[in-house]
Amino acid sequence: MSNAINNQNINSAIPPVTTDNKLDISSASKPLSPTAVISKPNKLRLIFFLGLISIILLISFIFINNIIKSQNTAGLNSQAKKLAVDCSLSEKDAVSYLVDEKVLSLWAKDQNVATPTFIKTSNTCLTLQAKVRFLRDKLFKISKEEYKTGKTIVINFGHYLPGGLFQIQSEDERKKNYEGEKQYAENLSKSIYNDLKENKMTFDEAVAKVKNDKKVGSDTWYSTDFQSGLFTTDDYLNYNGMLKFAEVREKIDSVEEGSFSEPFLQSVSTRMGSGPKQPARFIIVKVEKSNKGFSGTFEQLLKITREHYKAESI
Numbered sequence: 001m002s003n004a005i006n007n008q009n010i011n012s013a014i015p016p017v018t019t020d021n022k023l024d025i026s027s028a029s030k031p032l033s034p035t036a037v038i039s040k041p042n043k044l045r046l047i048f049f050l051g052l053i054s055i056i057l058l059i060s061f062i063f064i065n066n067i068i069k070s071q072n073t074a075g076l077n078s079q080a081k082k083l084a085v086d087c088s089l090s091e092k093d094a095v096s097y098l099v100d101e102k103v104l105s106l107w108a109k110d111q112n113v114a115t116p117t118f119i120k121t122s123n124t125c126l127t128l129q130a131k132v133r134f135l136r137d138k139l140f141k142i143s144k145e146e147y148k149t150g151k152t153i154v155i156n157f158g159h160y161l162p163g164g165l166f167q168i169q170s171e172d173e174r175k176k177n178y179e180g181e182k183q184y185a186e187n188l189s190k191s192i193y194n195d196l197k198e199n200k201m202t203f204d205e206a207v208a209k210v211k212n213d214k215k216v217g218s219d220t221w222y223s224t225d226f227q228s229g230l231f232t233t234d235d236y237l238n239y240n241g242m243l244k245f246a247e248v249r250e251k252i253d254s255v256e257e258g259s260f261s262e263p264f265l266q267s268v269s270t271r272m273g274s275g276p277k278q279p280a281r282f283i284i285v286k287v288e289k290s291n292k293g294f295s296g297t298f299e300q301l302l303k304i305t306r307e308h309y310k311a312e313s314i
Contacts (some may be wrong), residue, residue: 036124087125097132101182104135112232115140132174143294143301147236148252150288153192153206156222157185162270189263189282196260203286250286260286
């Protein structure tokens with residue numbers, strides 16, 4: 001009797017198997033999606049943790065940067081106090097001299113401005129003040145002017161011009177050699193220009209290519225002629241180097257900032273300058289900076305220059 005009751009209880013505890021009561025095991029075989037691996041609470045904890053790390057790193061960066069700035073400021077103040085005492089200056093003027101010596105030296109380097117070597121004496125006050133005054137004067141004078149700076153590619157071919165220092169047996173041979181050099185230079189200038197236009201070569205790479213060329217480069221018989229390279233602020237304002245030639249200067253003035261010209265011919269006087277002009281080189285010019293002339297005050301210019309070179313970090 002008890003066995004019958006137990007069996008009945010067991011049977012009643014097991015539901016009958018019907019089509020409506022089948023166990024679905026298909027979902028058990030499906031892989032868990034990435035989002036299912038991390039629960040929502042865990043996601044929030046991860047986001048919070050990453051955010052906390054980012055905040056800590058940012059605070060650390062600001063803290064370290066402030067320490068460096070304070071050390072720089074302390075060092076500058078210490079130098080300024082010493083300079084003020086040694087040179088009978090106010091601390092404000094001493095700071096200005098120290099800052100401008102660094103800032104304007106960077107400016108002169110970027111502008112390729114020739115800076116004379118100041119004689120160092122036991123009186124460092126005079127040396128520092130002379131240098132800063134020179135640089136301030138240069139900054140104001142140059143910035144007020146209109147000028148352009150950049151680079152030139154120069155491909156010489158005038159070795160066989162009339163009156164040159166070469167050994168030939170006839171005029172026909174001279175003309176033949178001259179035309180051969182000219183054709184080589186023309187082909188090279190066109191090839192470089194096309195590569196520049198198609199961004200296959202930078203201007204600096206083109207300059208190096210010409211300088212290293214075995215026929216017209218700087219290690220050939222053209223080594224004493226004008227070579228590819230920079231034209232600076234001083235070159236432009238003082239008509240130095242290639243910029244003393246009207247056709248070169250006119251071409252530079254016609255080119256916009258960031259652009260370069262097509263190859264053009266430059267002629268030179270033959271027979272040591274006494275003969276008629278004949279083509280002697282192909283030139284490509286690039287203008288990297290065009291200054292329109294600053295119209296503000298010196299104080300405004302100095303403030304802009306200090307800000308550009310981050311004087312507060314010096």
